[in-house]
Structure formats: structure tokens, C-alpha cells
Amino acid sequence: MSPMSMAAAVAPPDLAQAKADYERDGFCIIPDALSPSEVAAVRQRITEQAETEKALGWAREDSGPTQVARLLKDQAGFQQEDLSEVTGGVNQRVNLLVNKGKVLRDLVTHPIGLEMMEHMLGTYMLLSSFSANIAKFGGVEQGLHRDNWWCPIPYPRGEAHLKVGDSKRYALEAENTPEDVLVPACAGNVLWMITDFTEENGATRVAPGSHLLPHNPDGSVPHKIPTVPAVGKAGSCLIFDGRLWHGTGRNLTREPRIGLLTYYCGPQFRQLENFFLGLDPAVLDEGSERLLDLLGYTTWMNYGVTDHLSSRKRLRAREPWIPELRMTPKA
Numbered sequence: 001m002s003p004m005s006m007a008a009a010v011a012p013p014d015l016a017q018a019k020a021d022y023e024r025d026g027f028c029i030i031p032d033a034l035s036p037s038e039v040a041a042v043r044q045r046i047t048e049q050a051e052t053e054k055a056l057g058w059a060r061e062d063s064g065p066t067q068v069a070r071l072l073k074d075q076a077g078f079q080q081e082d083l084s085e086v087t088g089g090v091n092q093r094v095n096l097l098v099n100k101g102k103v104l105r106d107l108v109t110h111p112i113g114l115e116m117m118e119h120m121l122g123t124y125m126l127l128s129s130f131s132a133n134i135a136k137f138g139g140v141e142q143g144l145h146r147d148n149w150w151c152p153i154p155y156p157r158g159e160a161h162l163k164v165g166d167s168k169r170y171a172l173e174a175e176n177t178p179e180d181v182l183v184p185a186c187a188g189n190v191l192w193m194i195t196d197f198t199e200e201n202g203a204t205r206v207a208p209g210s211h212l213l214p215h216n217p218d219g220s221v222p223h224k225i226p227t228v229p230a231v232g233k234a235g236s237c238l239i240f241d242g243r244l245w246h247g248t249g250r251n252l253t254r255e256p257r258i259g260l261l262t263y264y265c266g267p268q269f270r271q272l273e274n275f276f277l278g279l280d281p282a283v284l285d286e287g288s289e290r291l292l293d294l295l296g297y298t299t300w301m302n303y304g305v306t307d308h309l310s311s312r313k314r315l316r317a318r319e320p321w322i323p324e325l326r327m328t329p330k331a
């Protein structure tokens, strides 16, 4: 290999350009974020995991045409357990990937993802969820949505407004949202492309600049505003703002499109996956300090406090609490 091509092979991605793209469009695509051998290892792990969950009848499958209609009708009553092939699901989701192999877990603390998320969200953040979306033939285009759809939206003084407990993922566009007031990014995604993402195989559809729109989309298909496919070679990552209007594309090929979504949020928000119930205890023993912080096993401005939670030693001994105590009367 010539010195020139060696330099090309190891050149770090240009994150300055990526950050500028992100500021303008609400997303950016970073090629070669993972090496071919990393992609191969991740692909093997996620494929065997997904196939086994499917064989055991545990697969969560969404984006089937009939199922989507039902979901939109009954958002609050729709349970995760309802997502399966039996109920008309097509695209396979695999959740709690932090439990499902070190090669996957390492993506959560990948320096490229963390640098971009710190640029977007600031110093402190949490991992909200880490899941796979395997888009397959027959799945429909996903309605445009914002990942931080739950973010309260400002409203004109004295006017009616949506109460925080009445928020919905697919809401009607708010009519009285002030045009010149924005909320900051409260969440962001690093979507790792584990296969090539093409327009044909269902690359994520994104609406450039929609992160700066004051309101949320209504989730209808066909989409009401123009979108472009976020295309890239396997090993690229798509970074996008939680406010960006986006949705999974439609896979018209017979090959699965595999995307892994490391989804982060500000430290003050509820995480999508419940790591305190769902984390394999072995990950507590093995995970790095950074990973445990991102999972929420730490405090932020005293939020998340329990007795001794900040003591890693006690946490690893599975005793983050102080039990019921009372003074024994002196004899």
C-alpha cells in the first residue's frame, strides 16, 4: 500500500463538515464510520439474534399495512406485544441490544456517535434506547414523525395548549404553534447502516431542514412535505436531530435492510427502554463507566438519586439501596 492510500485508509471522518451539514439540514451522513470487519461482526450478531428471536416466537414486527391503520386508531391502547407477524407486522425490531452482545454494545460508546451527540445535546445525556430495525419486503413507508414528539411545544400566552400528559406520538399539527419559537434538540439518533441503505431498499426518509419547523408532523402517508432517502454504504452512520421529520422507507427488494438505532436524549427525559428493569445484570459487571452513565446508573443534578447509587462498588454488589432500618433499643 502506498503511503498515500494508507493515509486514506486511516483518515478520520471529517466531523467538522458533518456538524455543519447537521446544523443546516438536521441530519448528516458519515461514511466509513465502521470498518468492513466491524460491519461484518455486527451484521452476524444482529442477524443471528433476530433469526433466533423470530424462531422462538418473540419477534416484534411492525409496519405491516393493516397493523399501521390499527396503531394510528388506538395509540394509547396499542401494546408492544401486539407487534408480530400474526397481527400483520413485517419489519423486525430487536430491542435492548445492550444485552445482546459486546460487539453491539460497543456502538453505544463509539467516539463518532458520542462526539456528534455531544455537539447536538451537550455534555450530559442518556441512552434512550438501542434497537435494530430490519426493514423487509412488504413493509409500508412509515409516517413522518419526530423522535422527540414528546417535547412540550410552546404556545401563545393566554391560549389553549396541549397538556403534557395528553401528548401523542402521531398528533394533528398544532394550529396555534408560534412560528418564531423553537424548542432545542432534546434527543438525537445515530443510525448505523449495517447493510447499504438505498432508496430501493427502504433507506430512512428525511425532510431536510424540518428540525427547525415549529410543529410536529401528523404521520400521514403519503408524506405531506418532500423527503429524501438517507443513502449510504454499509458502515456509514446517519446522525439526526430528534426534531427531524423522518420515517423508515419502503423496502422493495428481497434483501433485508438493517439499521441499528442508538438513540440518546437529554439527562432530564424518560428513556424509551427501561434499563433498570430490562438490563442483563451481567452488563453491570462488564460495562464501562461511560456505558453505565449513559444507561442512567448515575445522577444528574441529583435526578436519578437512590441511596448509594453513585457508588459503583455498591451498585456492582447489587445493593444500591439502604434497607429498612431501626435503632435497637439499648438493653
Ligand SMILES: O=C(O)CCC(=O)C(=O)O
Pocket (backbone or CB within 6 Å): 133, 202, 203, 204, 205, 246, 247, 248, 249, 259
Ligand atoms: O429505521 C429507520 O429507517 C428509521 C426508524 C424510525 O424512524 C423509528 O423507529 O421510529
